[in-house]
Amino acid sequence: MxxxxxxxxxxxxxxxxxxxxxxxxxxxxxxxxxxxxxxxxxxxxxxxxxxxxxxxxxxxxxxxxxxxxxxxxxxxxxxxxxxxxxxxxxxxxxxxxxxxxxxxxxxxxxGDPIPYSPRNVLKRVVQLYRDQGWEPIVAPEMEFFLVARNVDPAKAIEPMMGRSGRPAAARQAYSMTAVDEFGPVIDDIYDFAEHQGFEIDGITQEGGAGQLEINLLHGDPVKLADEVFYFKRLIREAALRHDCFATFMAKPIEDEPGSAMHIHHSIIDIETGQNIFSGPQGGETDAFYHFIAGLQNHLPSGLAVMAPYVNSYRRYVKDHAAPINLEWARDNRTTGIRVPLSGPEARRVENRIAGMDCNPYLGIAVSLACGYLGLTEQMRPRRQFYGDAYEGEGDIPQVLGQALDMFDGAKALHKVLGPEFARVYSIVKRAEYEEFLQVISPWEREHLLLNV
Missing domain, CATH: 3.10.20.70 (Glutamine synthetase, N-terminal domain)
Structure with missing residues (x-):
């Protein structure tokens, strides 16, 4: 047997x-x-x-x-x-x-899939691509902070103590010395990932104090979302072994950059196996531009899913490594939509909007849904942006309430994600938002109590 x-x-x-x-x-x-x-x-x-x-x-x-x-x-x-x-x-x-x-x-x-189960939502979007003869490919990047243990919600979050006995330092992006400070935690992350069969493309120090980024290899969207789902737990467990916390909050520490889940996309023609963003001579295709237009036109309406909490909107700050608009450019990290350097076979589009606090199934689903709408609507994007996009105007919602209003009106996006998911998600998020609005913050007590 x-x-x-x-x-x-x-x-x-x-x-x-x-x-x-x-x-x-x-x-x-x-x-x-x-x-x-x-x-x-x-x-x-x-x-x-x-x-x-x-x-x-x-x-x-x-x-x-x-x-x-x-x-x-x-x-x-x-x-x-x-x-x-x-x-x-x-x-x-x-x-x-x-x-x-x-x-x-x-x-x-x-026997029908529950339409508001996040994994089912992503499977639905992927199937829409396959029905068109396309195979979507994604590669997520996970940013997170390792911070000191914090059991008091009234206390500010602080960087973790490094191996040297000093708190993790900020503004040390790509420093190998900074990575070495977290060596024991990273060793456990690697060990756990190996036991789980996950292949890490790389770990780097990001710009925040105790902020790291893990890149995953590109592949099937559902499989990669499963890995991010598993990785969040894996990283938290590795941190706890070393008397610190791992947090995936979009903005855990004041005056530090936030944490994103950048998503790289490419689309393969199932019949030919070719990247539909590149033509026979290696040039950029109409599909490439349509996909970018879909992100520009529909991401604002999907932001309530990719930035799902009030804290998420604290990340979109000028000159703090997060985009404030949906300009697109080649090899430019100030724009919300970036086209990385690559050869024609690996041509891809990076969505830099999603926060690491989003549900990975839903964040990837919404990003793919926006691109799908662009491919089917066949619209053209705005002209490529040149220069520092932080000098431009913001064109994404600034608070969760505004984002939820836009999401509620996005009928085309609802059709791709599933109307029943959209209904349930909006109700749950509004309940959460209304609960938050009843909380009086320390800022309000400090500045309004005796001054207004």
Whole structure:
């Protein structure tokens, strides 16, 4: 009789070689990107084809409150059917026993995909590309901070203490010495990633104090979103081993740059295997320009998904390594849309707007959806920008409320992402935003209490 573990991905089989599997974590991403699910004994997992969770996990805000998004049936917490995608089986090497994680997909009782499950949203967008004969390729870049342990929300976040005994220094971009300060944490990140079968393209020091960037190799959007989903947990666990926190907040520290999830895109013609952004002679095609136009025309309406929290909008500050507009240019990091240096086969378009705090499935889905609309609408972008784009005007929403208003009106984008997802997402995010608006900040107490 064949053992189900014989069909696991190679990295998982290597991890378990000669060992007894104790537990399987059955996980699924909610709207914020938090892993929800159940941990079950390996013997039980081997006997089950699916398990149940209530659909209410997708109505929950980042604070644990609820949006009234249950629809006509009301808030009855219907069970969803969660089925494992065994291609995602991966080690959980930080646990005390031998544990695997498996990402699951959510279906209703009729076997239809739950339309507001983030992984299903991304799969829907990718399928729209494939229906046109295109294969989308992405490469995400993950920026994050390693910070000192912080258990008091009233206390400002501070850089972590480095190996030298000094706090991590700012403005040391690409410094190898700065990377060495985090050596023990990075060593664990590499070890965990190897156990999980992930290939890291590189780790660099970014401009913020304790800020690092990890680049992943390009590939299938769903697979790469799975990896970012897994990586966030992996990095947090590595940091905790060394008495610090890893944070993916878009703007955790005042006067420091924010953290982005830059997304590189290219599109392959399924029939020919060629990059549709490059013509037979290596020149830029109409599709290349249409894709850029789609990002320019539709990203403002999708910003509420790629910048999902009030903190996200603190990142879009002039001259702080984040774009303030959607100009496009070649090899220019001040623009929101960048075309990196490359040969014709690797020609790609980089979206520099998304924050690292976004759900990776949804951030990639929205970015691809905007490009898809550009390809199908066949519009032309604005003229290429030359110079410092920070000297121009901003053309993206400045606060979450404005972004949500634009998202609610974006019917073309809703059609690509799924109208039911758009409905649920808007309700949940507005519930979250209204909860935030009831909080009185230290700034207000300091400057308004006795002065107004």
């Amino acid at each position: 064949t053992d189900w573990k014989d069909n696991l991905p190679q990295a998982a089989q290597t991890y378990l070689d000669g060992r007894r599997l104790d537990e399987v974590e059955c996980v699924i991403s909610d709207l914020p990107g938090i892993a929800r699910g159940k941990a079950v004994p390996a013997s039980k997992f081997a006997k089950q084809d699916y398990f149940h969770l209530p659909d209410s996990i997708f109505y929950q805000t980042i604070t644990g409150d609820w949006g009234e998004a249950a629809g006509e049936d009301g808030f009855i917490e219907k069970d969803m059917i969660l089925k494992p995608d065994m291609d995602t089986a991966s080690a959980a090497p930080w646990t005390g026993d031998w544990t695997l994680q498996v990402i699951h997909d959510a279906y209703d009782r009729d």
